[in-house]
Amino acid sequence: GENVEQHPSTLSVQEGDSAVIKCTYSDSASNYFPWYKQELGKRPQLIIDIRSNVGEKKDQRIAVTLNKTAKHFSLHITETQPEDSAVYFCAARGLYNNNDMRFGAGTRLTVKP
Amino acid sequence: ETGVTQTPRHLVMGMTNKKSLKCEQHLGHNAMYWYKQSAKKPLELMFVYSLEERVENNSVPSRFSPECPNSSHLFLHLHTLQPEDSALYLCASSQESGNTIYFGEGSWLTVV
Numbered sequence: 001g002e003n004v005e006q007h008p009s010t011l012s013v014q015e016g017d018s019a020v021i022k023c024t025y026s027d028s029a030s031n032y033f034p035w036y037k038q039e040l041g042k043r044p045q046l047i048i049d050i051r052s053n054v055g056e057k058k059d060q061r062i063a064v065t066l067n068k069t070a071k072h073f074s075l076h077i078t079e080t081q082p083e084d085s086a087v088y089f090c091a092a093r094g095l096y097n098n099n100d101m102r103f104g105a106g107t108r109l110t111v112k113p
Numbered sequence: 114e115t116g117v118t119q120t121p122r123h124l125v126m127g128m129t130n131k132k133s134l135k136c137e138q139h140l141g142h143n144a145m146y147w148y149k150q151s152a153k154k155p156l157e158l159m160f161v162y163s164l165e166e167r168v169e170n171n172s173v174p175s176r177f178s179p180e181c182p183n184s185s186h187l188f189l190h191l192h193t194l195q196p197e198d199s200a201l202y203l204c205a206s207s208q209e210s211g212n213t214i215y216f217g218e219g220s221w222l223t224v225v
Binding site for chain 1: 203
């Protein structure tokens, strides 16, 4: 089955700086890669996703890049703000199991004012 | 946004108790999931129901028993749990043919 690894586990940046979180996956057939943000005490919420036929996707200050050859994908947050502080999870979904989403261990991002 | 609702939000139970977690989704989805979230671990997929039939069980201990009476409701029945089962249990739903999974707020379970 799919195995997703996520780094770093914690990340601290100064407000205004950029933050990058990286994930690798094992199943070359995976074709869907979402990112979730979980604020303290709240549910994980989808913030951006990318499919395997696209190399990059951007939504305002958030972007995701995908390298299918290397089997890794990254989340980029620019001009970070204190409200970006949360735990971020990457995930990968296998091509042949539509219901099996595998998650990384999460990255706790702290943005210092 | 209250698309996926879980109750109770917090539960403390003894190792000999029997309790249930409830999940309800109002999004018209036809797949529902139970995930376990422990500190510093990936979200662990426990059960998947698609069109009300269980399609994934990831070797979860039998002390966890899921029930999906219809496409909008999902239960997790708990019996003789261990302290290491203490965690946040997240319910989620999606369209079987779609990709986005929507989570509930979770039920914090403490086993004493």
